[in-house]
Amino acid sequence: MTRALENIRVAIPENRYPEQLTTLLEREGATVVSCPLVRETPHEDSEGARRFIELCETGAADYVIFYTGVGVNFLLRAVNKPAALAGPKILARGPKAVAALRRAGVRIDFIADSPTTEGILETLSRQEMKDKSVLVQLYGQENAKLCSTLESWGASVTAISLYRYTYASDDDAIAKLFAEIREGRVDAICFTSAPQIRFLMAAAAEQGVEDEIRSRLSRDVVIVSIGEVTARALSEAGLAAHIIPQDPRMGPMVKALANFFERRRSACSTPSS
Structure with missing residues (x-):
């Protein structure tokens, strides 16, 4: 039986609980691209x-x-x-x-x-x-x-x-994440805090790829926000969340993402009349 996130590559900028979020996503079949962005110091x-x-x-x-x-x-x-x-x-x-x-x-x-x-x-x-x-x-x-x-x-x-x-990853690691996004190898990205968006776009600006990253995220990537505060930060950055779970925790967030791709897969497999 095909799992909901089979063949889906999901980027996660989570720093505090990346292993837990990775495990939740992999249970649904996802391939995880992890690049912790923000550290509380x-x-x-x-x-x-x-x-x-x-x-x-x-x-x-x-x-x-x-x-x-x-x-x-x-x-x-x-x-x-x-x-x-x-x-x-x-x-x-x-x-x-x-x-x-x-x-x-x-x-x-x-x-x-x-x-x-x-x-x-x-x-x-x-x-x-x-x-x-x-x-x-x-x-x-x-x-x-x-x-x-x-x-x-x-x-x-x-x-x-x-x-x-402060940044949780160095410039090279963040550049690799940007390369994954720019080359179309990220299907979804899960944001678990508002600062992640600000740090992501600031790093993109510093590396000269801000417009391309914003465009790629807007056009090609399913954006997941863990809650309303994070969704507001996305809006301020000129982006919009496709998915906001009612319960602002990682488990419900992953389930909402899985449901999204299940519905998309079902819609694509349904023959038109």
Whole structure:
């Protein structure tokens, strides 16, 4: 029996769990082209983490917003005081932050209505935020929308970055990925985070192939986004996701991709009347 992704070559820029994603894809018959693009790198000093914990310990934060599981892990690796998070109300954006907090034994008061900034704001809109202090774990970049909206509600906001994004592969490895795409040897690409798109297109610009890569991805490659935030980053880069699973996890993402190619194969094999 032919598997759904038999003879399909799938590129993955995933860095944290490439083996797991590869296994899921290969079970469906795919050939995987792996090129990790983005690595989360903690800041050289732990001043941000110490300040974060201090604000929680001293009662200076009424709410704490965790965007990412990586942020939770870096925080508690730098300052191993999960008990400091017992005072403020804790909001987790999505499943990875939830999992990291639960592993650390931290109480979670809210999970965002959807794993986006809009979902966080929708959740907090049901709380009285006037004169409340909110501590935000940034994820490698500023978040003006979140901060300005909370401030417009009367809250004071402190946003702290615990890590930055860096390239996970060297120029030669990325050039090989570009060659695969340019020569038509990639049928689909699975993006699992928004920074992957920004780093991919920045590298393409640096190597002088940005227009060709964007054109090839738009015309010839099935683009998979793990969720709405990543889909938005694709749109900002002039690309569009063909597939966005309802459940923003790798397993459902692979299943959605398999279903896509099964439907395509079925449509191609159905004789026209």
